[in-house]
Every structure is written in C-alpha cells, then in structure tokens.
Amino acid sequence: MSDSTDGDAIPAPEGPANLIETDYEIGQNNVQLLGLDIHNPVFAVSGLSVVAFVIITMAFQNTIGPVFTGMRDFLTSTFDWFFLLAGNIFVLVCLGLIVSPLGKVRIGGRDATPDYGYAGWFAMLFAAGMGIGLMFYGVSEPISHYSTSFGGVTLENGVRTDWAPLGGAEGDAAASHALGMAATIFHWGLHPWAIYAIVALSLALFAYNKGLPLTVRSIFYPIFGERIWGWPGHVIDILAVFATLFGLATSLGVGAQQANAGLNYLFGVPIGTTSQIVLIALITGAALFSVLRGLDGGVKLLSEVNLVLAAVLVLFILFAGPTMTLFGDLVDNVGAYASELIPLSNPFGREDANFSQGWTAFYWAWWISWSPFVGMFIARVSRGRTVREFITCVLLIPTAVSIVWMTVLGGAALDQLIVEGFTGAQDAALELKLFEMLTQMPLTFIASLLSIVLVIVFFVTSSDSGSLVIDTITAGGKVDAPVAQRVFWATFEGLVAAALLIGGGLGALQAMAVSTGFPFAIVLLLACYALIKGLMDEPR
Template identity: 40%
Template sequence: MKKVSSVFYITIALVIIFVSLGALLPAQFERVTTTINSFLSTSFGWYYMWLMAGLIIISIFIAFSPYGKIRLGKNNEKPEFSTPTWIAMLFSAGLGIGLVFYGAAEPLFHGFFDAPFAEEGSEQAFKYGIAVTFFHWGIHGWAMYGLVALSLAFFQFRKGEPGLISATLKPLFGNRMKGPFGKTIDILATFATIFGVATSLGFGAMQINGGLNHLFGIDVGFTAQFAIVSIITILFLMSAWSGLSKGIKYLSNANMVLAILLFIAVLFAGPTLLILNMFTETFGLYFQNIVQWSFRTATLEGDNRAWLDSWTIFYWAWWISWAPFVGMFIARVSRGRTIRQFLFGVMIVPTFIIAIWFATFGTTAGDIQKSGVDLTQYATELVLFNMFDQMPLSSILSLIAIMLILTFFITSADSATFVLGMQSTNGSLTPPTTVKIVLGLAQSSVALILLYVGGLTALQNTIIAAAFPFSFVVILMMVSLLKALNKEVRAKR
C-alpha cells in the first residue's frame, strides 16, 4: 500500500465535521451557506468574471506561442489513449450529469421563464436563451479545466514532479511546497473536489429520482434520493476497484454511445430543421456577445443581478470547484500530447459538442413551449422527462436518459475517487483501493447531506463557498506555469 499522506486524514476529518453539522443543524447550516453565497456573489462577482476571461486569454497565448510545441512527456513519447477514447474521457469527466440535468431546462428557463436579455417568451429571448447556455458551458469553463490540467501534466510528465496541485507551485515557492504550506494547498484542492463532485452527484440523484417518479410513480424526496446515492455508490466503488484502464475507460465509451443515441433520437424526433438553423444562428450569437457577457456584472438597478448570481457566477464557481478533479484526470489521460494539441482538444472539441447538445435539447423544449405546453412549470430535474412526453417513444427516451445519468454518475464519482486518491497519496498514479473507497464514501456522504439540508439551493450555495479559496490557487498555478514554460523554451535556444 502506498504511503497515505496527512492530506487524507485532515480532509476526512473536515468532511466528518461538515457532515455532522449538516445532519445535526440542517436549518442553521442552510442559513450559513446562503449568507456566504450571497456575500461572495455580491462582493466578488467581478473577480469571477475577470478570472474566467483571463484564463481564455492565457490559453490562446500559450497555444499559439512557441510553448505549444512542448510535449507533455518525453520528446518522442506517444499518447497513451487514442484520440476518440481521449475525447470520450474528457467529455465524461468534464461534463457528466450536468449536461443531462440542464440540457433542456436551462435554455428553456433563459428564454421563457427568467430571460436575461429580452422579453420572456419572445423570439429573441428564445435565441438568447440557447446562446447564453453555450456561454455558461463553453470555452470559459474548458479554459479553466485545460490550464489546470496543463499545469499538472507539464510538471508531472515533463518535469517528473508528483501529480499534486502543490507540485505545480514549486517554481514560485520552491521546497516550501513540501512542507505545511504545500499540504494546505493540497487539502484545499481535495476539499474543493469533494464538494464540487458531491454537487453533481446531488443533481444526478435528483434527476434519477425525477425520472423514476415520472415513469414509475416513485415518490420524489430524500428517502428515494438516499437509496439512489447508496446504490450508485456501491456501483462506482466497484468500478473504482477495477482501475483506470478498465472501469473509467469502458464507462466513458458507454457514456458517449448513450449520449450519441439520445442526441440523435431527439434531433430527428424533434423539429430537425429548426434545430439546425437555431444551432447555426445561436452559435454565432454566442461568439458575437462573448466579450460583453464575459465582463457583465449587472451593476445598476434593472440589470437583473439576481439572474447573474444564480446562473453565471454559480457556473464559474462550479467550474472552479471541479477544476482540481477534472484537471488531474485530464492530465492523467493526456500524457504524450503536445501543449497545442492538448489545448485545442480540451477547449474547442467539448465546446462544439456542448453547443450541438444544448441547441438540440433547448430548441426542442422551446418549440414545445411555444406550442402551448408549459414546461417551465416543472422543476429543473423534471423538464427533460416532460419534454419527452410530447415526443414519440417517450418512455424509451426517458429510460435512455436515466441510463445516461447513471453512467455519468458512476464515471464522475469513479474519476473523482481516483483523483482524490492521488492527492491523498503524494501523487501516486495507482492510489490504494482502500483510500479510494473511503474518499468515495466521503463524497457520497456530502452529497446526501446537501440534499438533506436544502436540495438544489444547498448544492448551489456550497459550490460557490468551496470554490472561492481555490480560485487563488489557480492564479498562482498560471503564474508558475508561465514561468516554467518560459524557462523551458529559453533553455532550448
């Protein structure tokens, strides 16, 4: 068994404290997280906007600079995974449950319920609803994932450092990263990862519960969600036992197959021509407005600040909280690729896939809404299934969606236990199964507590609070990476 570091024990202790407080004082816990969320969203919204926009600028600079030719590994090293499998793993680990949870609901709500840029229900709001969803799920978030992953992969595979967040800061702080300061950084990353993944697991449990209620009448509530999380925890721990090259690889490919199957079914069962036209126009609308939206802070009265806090700021915090987990996972499966190939693959391909997905589901939901069926009356987790009710083979589509959520659920949790295991064993690429099991149980426990104390609201509040401190680590990682890349290129001259 690999040596378990103090990061493991301290993180588990913090999780136990958190879970205990949530279980014993649920009302107070929800009140505190709501207060923290309100303070951070109101006082630091501008900071989140600058951070995410800045990461895009840095990514483009690195990709087109001489740094882009550097290989993440030895000079002649070949990629470990084929490009299709690599993309499938990026897709599954980096998106997962949220893609299905928000696929139809978010564009619908932005267009017909709480439209940020046009009159609710208007043709313009319909288009903007889809375009702003691209904005929330597109290149900003993948720049965050990509740069965190690039930093980890560069230092681990090019410089021979352990796969730890703290190791990426050695050019700035030297051997201090091996002491308490470095441990604190790794604990912060591990803690943020547990809460980021727990939020998605909570979303997944809610939507699986909603789908089972829709199809079979199973009651929606914490009891059912507890059973769902418990069963899936057993399944993802079994997958974690089998290792990266088996469990996660096969599940990632299964995710892609199910996602493609569901996508094609909705594309052709829905308003196909409208979807294709809407995708084309809203993709252009997204890039036309990306600069303005990237720096929008809703400063004045009438700017709909509540919408910005509930959606954009929440999403930026969610991407940040997932960055250590997804970054480490992407780094682990990207060895042997050049930096330019890596950044283009991580930022452009997923953004394009996301746009096609949300255009298909969002246009279909919006078209049904305009026909007179009010989908906005349903909770977020139920919109998709009620949309299917208005389409052919609705029960089959619902079953495929539940299966997709299930496999995404298992893949995300499985990938997270692997990454958490790395962080807790000094960067080992083969963390002990016992460590992964304990950490897997920890993230499931957090998901259950968040569902227990407040459902969707508690999930969103906790994400913003957990992501804020790690955002400063991301900034340090970018400075350290640029310093190391510059040194590498100058050494070759």
Template identity: 45%
Template sequence: MQKNITEQLENKLYSRNFTKFGLDMNPVVSIVSGLFILLFSSYALFNLEHASQLFENIKNTIISKGDWLFILSSNFFIVICLFLAFSRLGKVRIGGVGCKPEFSNFAWYSMLISAGMGIGLMFWAVGEPLYHFAVKPPIFDSANKATSAMATTFFHWGLHPWGIYALISLALAFFAYNKKLPLSLRSVFYPILKDKVFGIIGDIIDVLAVIACLFGLATSLGLGVQQINSGLSYLLGIDFDVKIQVMLITVITLMATLSVVSGIDKGVKMLSKLNIKLAFVFMSAILLLGPTSYILKIFSNSLGVYTNDLIKYSFFVSLENSSWQGSWSVFYLAWWISWSPFVGMFIARVSKGRTIREFVLAVLIVPSLLSFIWLSVFGGSAIYIDNQINGQLFDVVQNNLPVALFEMVNHLDISVLTKTLKVLLSTIGTLLVISFFVTSSDSGSLVVDNITSGGKLDSPVPQRVFWACMEGLVAAVLLLIGGEKALSALQTAVISTGLPFSIILTIMSILLIKSIKTSYRRQTRDKKIKLYDNSFDKYKSGKGEISA
C-alpha cells in the first residue's frame, strides 16, 4: 500500500521533469531560479551603489525590528530538538525500523562539520574573539575579559546554529526517508498542502531554497578566496589581486566539480574525512606549540560561563542600544537561518538509518563541542599573543581580517617555533581553507542539484556539473566586476531571507512533531506484531509461550 502511494506521489512530481539531453530536472524550478539569479546579479552589478544601500537598509530594518523573532524562534528550535531527543519519539528511526546508517560515525561527523560551518571557523576563529576582547560585549559578563570574549564566541557558534540545522535536517530526512517523499523542502509541507506541494506552490518553495543556497555559497566562495589569497600572499608573495582570486575560484570550482561527479559516497566523504584529519593536525600543532596552559584554562573557564549563563543570555533582547546585538548575535542568527536549507539538505542526505535521539544529540553536541575546542585553541592563542605584543594582532584583524590567522601563527613564540615550522603551519592552514571550500562547494552543488531535480538523490552527472559551474561563475563575475562590495551586497540580501525562513521553520516544527507521533505509533504497533508473531512461532514449535 505504502509503495503504491509513493509511486503515485513520485509520478505527480517527476512527470513534470525535463529528461532530454542527459538532464533530469524540474524545468520550472531550474529556469526560474537561473533567471532570477542572473537578473538579480545583473542588477547588483550595474547598480552597485543603489543595490548595496537598498539591501543594507532592508537588512537593518529586519534585524532591528525582527530581533525578538530571531532570538525567540532560535530558542524554540532548540527546545523542540531536545523534546524530540529525550521523549519517547526519539526512538523513531530515520528510514524506518531496521534501516542501517549509510556512513560510519567518523565519516558522518566529518561531513556534518565540513558542510555546516568549517570554513566559517577557519575565517573567524582568530578575529571574533579578538573583537569581543577589545570591545566587551553586553552578554556573558565575566570578571575576566578573555573569558567573556570566548563565551560570547561560543554562543554564536554553538547550540543555536546547530539547533537550527538539526531541526530542518531532521524534518527533511524524516519526510524523505520515512514518508517516502522527495528529498526537497516542499515535502516538509505535505501534511498541510497535500498534493499541492507537487504543483506551483511546491515550485515556489524550492525556488526560494535554490536561490538561498546558491547565493549563500557564491558569497562564501567569493569572500573566502580572499583568505586563501592572503595565505598565498603571506607564504609566496603572490599579489592580493581580484584576478588571482578569480583564478582561485576557477581551480576550486574544478576540484569541486570532480568531487561532485564522483558522488557523495566517494568524493564528498573522502574530502570531509581529509578535512577533519588535517584540521586535527593543525589544531594540535597550535595547541602544543602555542600557549597550551592558557588555552586549556580559557576553554574550561569559558565553557563554564557559557553553560551557566546560556539560558539567561539566550533570551536577552536589548531594549536600548541594540547596535552590538544587531551586528553580532542577531546577524549570526539571520545568517544561520538563511543558510539552513543548504546545510539541512546535506545533513539529511547523509543521515539515513539514525534514530531521532542519536541524530539530534549528535548534530547538537558533537559539532558544538568541537567548535568550542577549535575556537579556544585559535582564539585563545590570539588573545594571549595580542596581550604580549600590545594589541598589534587586533590592529591586523581590523585592517585585514583574512590574514589574521597567518599573522597569529607568525607571532607564536620564536624560541619554540622556527621560521621553517611557521611556514609549514601557514601552508597547512592555507590547504585547510582550500579543502573546506572545496567541500562546501561540492556539497552545496549536490544540494542545489537535488532540489532542481525534484528531490532525486541520483541525478545525471552533467546536471551536477552545471550547478557546480554556475555557483563558481556567479562568485567570479561578482568578484571581478563588483569586488568585495558586490559580494557583501549579495550576502546582505541573502541574510534578509532569514526572517521569512524563521517563520517557515516554526511551522515546519509543528508539522514534524505531528508526523513523528504518527510514525512512533506505527513503529510501536509493528514491533508488537513482530514480537507476537515470533512468540507464536515458538509456541507452535513447542519452544516457548506467547508473549502478552
């Protein structure tokens, strides 16, 4: 019965797909998304000043007027995740009873972190703690400035972003693998929209998801190559130039395309595992060669302050001067929410076979804890070094944020660290940034390809290549013509989608709980029937009694 229903639903959606010339895609979602991206990018490029000001005004209005909504909704998402994990509903398995995980725990955790925020941690691990150390934030008010700075950084990179990711990825995975619907954002709304999700309403939902994913990836790729360019400039003396950055985008896109062609089981998984191993080596080296005792102390103290004051400051909404909260906490929440369709789709894609309890706790706790350790090693080292050199490192962060990581490595104790080893560490750091960007690019291309194909997990290779190239092309063109200002304008526009997405996620949470309750009752009934059947077989063979 379920199989027949699934086939009917798939026929309603996939019958609209364009399947010629080696493609298999939803033409409405693909064409509308592509045209919108081209028109929007053209407007941003040829009216850069006007576009920048317009998007900045929209972002400021959304963040200043909707700060309470971002803060309350993000806390609501964490509460929902914890409820699902610790209630009886946590026993429900993604994919149904007997479904086994596709990936090992190490591979799974590696892909979670690499796709979630690996590149962001590379970019901000030195800069953000220094910002909060120089300008004491109004939250996590500890007696020690360094502890307050690090606890605030934990707040921005910990449970709140991963709660958003956990919720949307769980919803996508549940409706795809348990309800046998396409792995697409439209499927989450099937309980209220029914068959309408396979029509124009579903197309609109998927178009929004594609635009948010592609623009988010393009801006991250464009801004991130500046950090790679800074690393190469620091190591090899290569000019910090937009033409160099476009060449880097081309190389990264080519590498991501090769990974996309090989599929998620090979290229993406291999690169994600490489990322984590390389990151562990890099972090361990900084921990051992840097101010080890200080790092361990600031990690312990900051984690204590963070956990002790988490609830208090999670609900903090500034009543007077909200500029700091708008620029940092609310800005981050808007960015995580707007970024969630991409990360959620990817995590859902690799999480089949996990119980809801295992899934939620792993997505919430493991990446958060690893992020805290990473931030403590690099942020703690940065604060310690900045104190030793009278604020020179913070001056670098203010003037040239992309090079901050390499400057921090350069200022490690020269009596311990030779110049050759410093160059080696900076080289590893540059390679790690490149590796994280390739992983973000290839996983993002797979997600966009899944959405535009109507939720199919195995779409044609030429289609994957097309979206990987489109992502790199948008980033390169914006960077070449408009520079960082064009990319920042686009990023601001993407963040503005955080408000409607927060409302969508709230509705999605309610639908998810109702659907999981239904599956829980069905799984409990099936287990009882299976137990009874096994007991009856034993009874007939004279080997047991029928269980009550």
C-alpha cells in the first residue's frame, strides 16, 4: 500500500482564496528516523510522554487508581461552571455563523466543489463523532437520569417521590420521563456537535482557504502570526495530541467493557480486565488494517457499514418495542429538550451537583478532548461546503439523529421500567443495560449479536480515524506520513486504553479525558476568535 493513500499533500484551494504568505513549508522541520516522519519536537514530546505514561501506569497499577479518580472529581467539581459556560459559547458562535453573512464563505474557495456526497460525508462524520458512546449510554443514561439524577431521587413503583422535575409536579412520572430524556439529549445534541464544528471549520478554513498546514496550530495564525511555527504552535499541537489520545482511549476502554459484557451475556466469555485487554488488542489489530487501507478504502467503507448497522438496530427496537409510544415520545422529547435547554445549560447557581459535575462537566470535557480528532477528520472530508451548509449539517443533522437514537433506545428501556415493571435494565451494570433491555424483545440473540458487532465496528472506526489524525498533527500537517507512523499511533491508542483499564477502570478513563479536556477548552475558546477573524477576511 502506498504511503500516499490519503493524498500527497493538502489540496490547493480552488478559485480565489485568501492565502497567507509565510515562509513555512510542510515538512521543513521534519526529521526522518526509523521510517518515521517526525515533526520535531511535537512527535518527540508526545510520543515519549505517551510511552512514559503507559510504563508508569502499568508499574503502579495497584496504587494509581485513586489518583485518577481524584483528578476527575477535582476538575469536575471545581470547574463544572467553566465547562458549561464554554459549551454555551461554542453553540452561540455556531448559530451566529449560520445566520450571518459569513455563512456564505465556501471552504476551499468560491469555486471549490465537495469531495464527497452527502451520504458518505454524513456517515463518516457521524461514525467518528460519538459512535461507541451512543451504544454505551443509549439505554443507561435515560434510565440513570430517571432514577438517580438531579439530587439523588428515589423511586416507588417507578414514580419519583422526593423531587419535583423542572416544569413538572412532584411525583409526576411523565415529567420525570421528559426531563430524563431532555437531559440525555442535552448531552448528545447541539453542544457536543458545536464543539466539533468549531474545530473542524477552523481547520478547514485555514488549510483550504489560507494555505496553511492541516494541523491545530494553523487555527491560531490570526493571534500568534509566524510564532505558531515556534513553541506556541508546538504546545498547541502537543495539547491536541494528548487530548485526542486520551479522549480516544476513554472511548476504546468503554467499548471494550461493553463488548466484553455482551460476549459474556451471549457466549459466557468471562468479564474482567484480561478479557477487555484481549478485545482491545484484537480490535486494535483490525483498526491497523483499516488504517493501512487509508481514508477511502478503510475509514469511509467502515463508516458506511456502521451507519447501516446502526439504522438496522434502531429500526428493530422501534418496531419490536412500543412503536406508537416511541413515535409520540419523539415529539415530546424534542419539546422537552427545547424547553429545558436553558435551565440544563445554566453554568451558575446549580444545586444538582450529581448532574452538572458527574454528567455534564465530564461529557463536555470528553467531547472537547475528542474535538481535535473529530474536527480534523471532518475538515479533511468537508472541502467544497459553504460555512452555512457545513455548520447546518455538522450541528443540526447529527443532533436530530441523536434525538432519534436516544428516544428509541432510552424510550424502550423506560417503557419497560414504567409500564411493564421490568427492572433488569435499571439494576444492571452500565455496560449491560442495553443487553438487558433487549431480553424483553424478540430475536434477543440476534439483536444482541448485532449490538456487539456495532460496538466493535464503532471501536475500529474511532481508532483508525484517530490514528490518522494524530499522525497528521505529529507530522506537522502532512497527510501522507509514513505507514510506520500510523501504526505507531494506532498501537499506542490501544496500549493507553489497556493501561487505563488496568490502572483504574472506567474512573481512570474518565479522569484522563477530563484532565486533557480542561486545558484544551481554553485553546478552543481562543479558536472561536481566530475563526471569526479568519472568516471576515474571506470573499463572500
């Protein structure tokens, strides 16, 4: 396979473009060593730090778990207001760009045309964006919010007894159901996709319209100028690598836990760290194969397969479950999300610490840590779109799909709990809730097997997409870095996920996502200013 599967360089903008004049050239600071195309010092610092992290975590696996948990709890409890405020800013910037004259700017220049059709483009951005998380939390989060969020309420016969939901009367199960679904959609709707859209649009603009390398530092040219080629730029890219790597490791660890739970449920495979590490190793191997095939031959193909399998699962649950109830819930949930969006996103004066710190602050940090990976991946496949078209598709369409997904999976589980009195999904561990819900439906074995396959394919698409992105950052913006370099990063994504599972399980995974998401949130707030300034210089 040629090293240039994904293109020989950043494509030149088509038509008039506001190119930045700079002496910097992609690869001028790169060093060839052992088959690796190293952008010094980004690759060296990032690579050595990751190797050291894996070694230390494995060496102190019996004592490092509480350290990870303490990091997560401190950041989410101290800076929950900051994460919520930052998320709100990203949404407002995106919505403002949709309605402003800046929305007419075309990525790649006025005459640029899209590289991919809508179907392939949407499949890639959605599969990369939050696939494993949707599988893991699709049932567990609505159940958790209904049962225990917003102050630790209790249930009697499926009805809240000690807390009045926003906009609902005390003990009103319907209002509790609506708020639980609104809170779930809040975490998977406009806010996370706004985070992705800011990074993706910024990268695409400065690469395809300004002629700068496709790397995170390029976004900050309006702020730092030529200094982005020095240490300010190195620090930004290194932070992007850390955020991407640990955000991905969180998802890979979560995916391994759910795949292990499903295989135990169907085939009796033992649940434990050993089984999960074996799964990580096997699926990382599959991701390596996809990485070697490149963007079109690997990532795009798997993303489209993923989308089809996800649609099959949702349609099965929709028609095998309480169909008419779920159709009604869809309308109700959209209304609940709209009515509760402002109270849920309020960053100040909150009393529901379990929700704002344990859920929202973690989620926002996780999405932010994913943003360099998802943003760069979306940028690479989005040339030719206008800003308005880009943000509308990246922000609104995935939000609509997330609403449908959470309504079907979460609504089916809540119907089993509230109407049928089935508590299996409520009582099960997080990674088993989906499979417990499927026990109450026909074709349980087939549906559960499909779910496991979907988790694994999501796992592979996240890993291969992420390794291609980290590879690009550490090569200084080159999109045709050597195969050995892609293999290095894909391998270490798996190793970091395995080390975190051994060193503290889900708490350790969450801790590193939050720890890298916090500093990168500051970077993204600066990126909003740079993006608007860059767009204002473009012909419309």
